[in-house]
Amino acid sequence: MTTTSVRARPWTRSALLAIELRAARLHEHRGLIELARKIGVNKSTLSAWEHAERTPHIEDVAGILGALGVVGEHKARILELARHPDSESIIFGRRGLPRHFAVAEVCALAAERIVDWHPLLVPDLPRTVDYATSVARYSPPRTRSKVEHVHAHCDANSTILNEKNVCVYIGEQAFTHPLGDANVVAEQLRRLIRIQQTNRRVSVRVVPIDVGSHVGFSGTFTAYQTGVGQIVHRPLSCCGEFMLDGDGLYTNLDTQLGDTALTATDSAAFIARHVMRLATAAS
Known part of the structure; x- marks a missing residue:
């Protein structure tokens, strides 16, 4: 799994995506290390995604949502953010x-x-x-x-x-x-x-x-x-x-x-x- 380069300031979609991913993990009471191991990435990578320091590809986001059991409208909303993340609003x-x-x-x-x-x-x-x-x-x-x-x-x-x-x-x-x-x-x-x-x-x-x-x-x-x-x-x-x-x-x-x-x-x-x-x- 790959990530984009670090940004000094994230785009709006990237920031919202980071907030949504962290909220979804906390809602399911999953630890950072536990989830990172389950989806096959380093803890530091997952943390960077959740702090909008890096932006995951949509395949990575889908893997996170699958591991957390996020479905339906909630899943659709987060995947929408993962598409074309470089957006000001x-x-x-x-x-x-x-x-x-x-x-x-x-x-x-x-x-x-x-x-x-x-x-x-x-x-x-x-x-x-x-x-x-x-x-x-x-x-x-x-x-x-x-x-x-x-x-x-x-x-x-x-x-x-x-x-x-x-x-x-x-x-x-x-x-x-x-x-x-x-x-x-x-x-x-x-x-x-x-x-x-x-x-x-x-x-x-x-x-x-x-x-x-x-x-x-x-x-x-x-x-x-x-x-x-x-x-x-x-x-x-x-x-x-x-x-x-x-x-x-x-x-x-x-x-x-x-x-x-x-x-x-x-x-x-x-x-x-x-x-x-x-x-x-x-x-």
């Missing part, structure tokens, strides 16, 4: 099969820190099922399978919030012009307050509308700081684009948001005021 997903949800979850599990930003809505990670379902119904295409995937995705996000360091940035417009039923939005805002109060690893901060409009030109994004680099997920309706933050654009946006957002304490008070406003409007 990749878009996952099609109607009825939002593969990008699964890729985002694997990136989140590999991340040391996550930044979740939306200028107009509550971002993805802290959404309640009802709020996420409401957003999905307003966003084309409107399909039942899309909503079903949203439910599973929310469950996975709850686990991620409990395990990772997360900074959630929410544009002020998400509160001044909320989407959907007032009771659904109010419960979503209450959840943001509960997260802030009970989870010290998660920060929820409101970005003033003038700053949010400026940073919002970059669009919605979730940034995952991983061992193979910062991977950025940009949602696009029922699919999602993933890319490495090679030029540091999203790192700079994270800094801008952090410098200009309300403090966590002030954000909690801001959110509480809007909960009261929505409760009054719904009564």
Whole structure:
């Protein structure tokens, strides 16, 4: 089995492939030495593949997946990454099969820190099922399978919030012009307050509308700081684009948001005021 030469910085597909391979091995509780021996490569080679220092050929990837017993949609997703690995970005997903949800979850599990930003809505990670379902119904295409995937995705996000360091940035417009039923939005805002109060690893901060409009030109994004680099997920309706933050654009946006957002304490008070406003409007 052969590998490509070492790169100073991996391509996006190579980075995602490395994350997926490591996640698959850990999910099956296989040690690095054990798996390397089973597929007939050196431990150092397998480690280099899992850290995006080298890129395995698709035959090597297929051998790893076979040894781990990875099948079905999971196998197809990883093999897709192994094809044409020299790519700056990749878009996952099609109607009825939002593969990008699964890729985002694997990136989140590999991340040391996550930044979740939306200028107009509550971002993805802290959404309640009802709020996420409401957003999905307003966003084309409107399909039942899309909503079903949203439910599973929310469950996975709850686990991620409990395990990772997360900074959630929410544009002020998400509160001044909320989407959907007032009771659904109010419960979503209450959840943001509960997260802030009970989870010290998660920060929820409101970005003033003038700053949010400026940073919002970059669009919605979730940034995952991983061992193979910062991977950025940009949602696009029922699919999602993933890319490495090679030029540091999203790192700079994270800094801008952090410098200009309300403090966590002030954000909690801001959110509480809007909960009261929505409760009054719904009564």
